Amino acid sequence: MPSRQLTLPLNDRIATAAHKLAVRFTEDTDLPAHFQRQKDASVKPRKRKKDSDIEKRFRSNVDSWTRLIETMISKIDHAQAWRFVHLLPKIDLPITRITQNKDFCDFIDYLILRRDTEKCETDELGRLALLSVAFQREIEKRVQI
Numbered sequence: 001m002p003s004r005q006l007t008l009p010l011n012d013r014i015a016t017a018a019h020k021l022a023v024r025f026t027e028d029t030d031l032p033a034h035f036q037r038q039k040d041a042s043v044k045p046r047k048r049k050k051d052s053d054i055e056k057r058f059r060s061n062v063d064s065w066t067r068l069i070e071t072m073i074s075k076i077d078h079a080q081a082w083r084f085v086h087l088l089p090k091i092d093l094p095i096t097r098i099t100q101n102k103d104f105c106d107f108i109d110y111l112i113l114r115r116d117t118e119k120c121e122t123d124e125l126g127r128l129a130l131l132s133v134a135f136q137r138e139i140e141k142r143v144q145i
Contacts, residue, residue: 017085018065089139
């Protein structure tokens with residue numbers, strides 16, 4: 001049975017992934033109240049104010065992640081791009097160094113391409129750096145390095 005994520009149209013998949021990345025990589029204090037991680041279950045969620053400054057910044061953040069994902073998908077293999085976005089590295093062989101993982105090396109190559117050759121914007125470069133560190137950590141969690 002295919003997962004729901006795979007049956008969504010591409011634009012919806014990108015929007016969903018961008019939203020998840022924005023939530024994951026945003027400090028709680030910069031998240032709209034309805035996305036903040038609740039520490040106390042007895043606290044009621046606050047009403048959403050769609051035009052608040054924090055909502056506007058968060059939507060801008062999601063838009064930036066969306067552009068990053070769209071660019072990545074346009075430049076590299078779709079399956080690999082989605083592994084990068086979802087932080088799901090492909091690990092085939094037993095490895096003893098992070099640099100033995102093809103997905104990690106390909107991610108770094110992509111980051112260098114965007115940074116040095118294509119001169120991407122600072123915003124995108126910062127997001128790619130965040131994503132690459134998280135991707136590396138996922139690989140390290142899954143293997144004994």
